[in-house]
Amino acid sequence: MTKAIVVHETGGPEVLRWEDRDPGRPGPGQILVRQTAVGLNFIDVYFRTGVYAAPKFPYVPGGEGAGVVEAVGEGVSDIAAGDRVAYCGASGTYAEAIVIDAAIAVPVPDAIDDATAASIMLKGMTAEYLLRRTFPVGPETVLLFHAAAGGVGLLAGQWAKHLGATVIGTAGSPEKCELARRHGYDHVIDYSNEDFVARVREITEGRGCDVVYDSVGKDTFPASLDCLRRRGLWASFGQSSGKLPPMDVSILSQKGSLFATRPTLFSYNVTREDLLASADALFDVVSSGAVKPLIGQRFKLSDAAEAHRALEGRRTIGATVLEV
Numbered sequence: 001m002t003k004a005i006v007v008h009e010t011g012g013p014e015v016l017r018w019e020d021r022d023p024g025r026p027g028p029g030q031i032l033v034r035q036t037a038v039g040l041n042f043i044d045v046y047f048r049t050g051v052y053a054a055p056k057f058p059y060v061p062g063g064e065g066a067g068v069v070e071a072v073g074e075g076v077s078d079i080a081a082g083d084r085v086a087y088c089g090a091s092g093t094y095a096e097a098i099v100i101d102a103a104i105a106v107p108v109p110d111a112i113d114d115a116t117a118a119s120i121m122l123k124g125m126t127a128e129y130l131l132r133r134t135f136p137v138g139p140e141t142v143l144l145f146h147a148a149a150g151g152v153g154l155l156a157g158q159w160a161k162h163l164g165a166t167v168i169g170t171a172g173s174p175e176k177c178e179l180a181r182r183h184g185y186d187h188v189i190d191y192s193n194e195d196f197v198a199r200v201r202e203i204t205e206g207r208g209c210d211v212v213y214d215s216v217g218k219d220t221f222p223a224s225l226d227c228l229r230r231r232g233l234w235a236s237f238g239q240s241s242g243k244l245p246p247m248d249v250s251i252l253s254q255k256g257s258l259f260a261t262r263p264t265l266f267s268y269n270v271t272r273e274d275l276l277a278s279a280d281a282l283f284d285v286v287s288s289g290a291v292k293p294l295i296g297q298r299f300k301l302s303d304a305a306e307a308h309r310a311l312e313g314r315r316t317i318g319a320t321v322l323e324v
Helices: 042-049 114-134 151-162 174-181 196-203 223-227 250-254 272-288 301-312
Strands: 002-007 016-021 030-040 064-072 084-088 097-101 105-107 142-145 166-171 187-190 209-214 228-236 259-261 295-300 319-323
Touching (some): 016 301, 042 301, 084 114, 114 272, 114 295, 142 151, 151 319, 174 187
Parallel strands (some): 142 166, 209 228
C-alpha cells in the first residue's frame, strides 16, 4: 500500500487529504511509476474548487510528474522497468506510485533531474506550443505575456528571447518584475501600479503587440485586446483571476479585426508523435541552457494543502514541486 492525496469533495486546500491508496498494477499499454517528484499547476486548483468539473469523487489530483518505471504492462515495448520518465495528462499524480498509459510518458535525458522534469512538463510544453505553434514567434515578433513571473511565464520569457522576439511581460510586484527581467523579458510592467495598456502602447510606439498570451482571465479582459496591433492574436490559455465574462465576438472587429483563440496543450499534443516532438524541443532548450527552469518552492507531497495555499495566495515564483 502506498500513500496519495485524496479529494472527497470540492472546497479549500483542507480537502486535500493524505491517505492510503493502492496504485494497482499496469494493464495492457500501461506502466507503473514510482514517483519522485510531482508538478503543481493552477488547473489542480480549478478542479479542487469546482471551477472545472472534477473527476468522480473520491479522486487523486494532479496531472504531471516524474519517476522510475517499476513495471510494464502487456504490449509496452519502448519503455522498460528502471527507465526514468516524465509525463503530463495523467490523472492522479499526487501519489507515491501511479499507473499511467505508456503513451503519455516520455524518456528523461540524463542532463535533466526528476524535479526539473516534473516541474516543466505541463508548463514547458505549454510554452512550446504557444510560442512555436499557436503563434510562431521569431525575431520580428513583439509579444505580451501576462503573469511573467509565473511558472509558464518564466519559461516562455527565456524561450521567446531565445527565438529573437521583443518580450514584454506583466507582473504584480517590483520583486516579480525584477525576476521576470532576469528571465528574458525586455520590458516588465507592474500591473499593481501601472496601466499596462498605456505602457504597451508607449513601449511599441503606438503599434501594439503581434500576440498577447493571457492566462489571467477576468482581470486582464478586455484590456488585453487593446494591447494588440490590427489583426493581432489574443491567446487566452487560462483564467487564474476568474472566469471570463461572455464575449460578443463583434468586439474583435471593433478593436482591429483581431484573432482570438482558447488553446489547450492536449489539443496540440494529440498524437504520440506530437508529444515526443514537443518534449524533445523542451528538453533541448533546457539542456542547452537557453531556458533555465526556476523551481521557486518545494513541498512534501503530504503538504500539498500548504502548496495550494501558497499558489492561490500568489506567494509562489516559478514552478512548485511536490517531492515524494
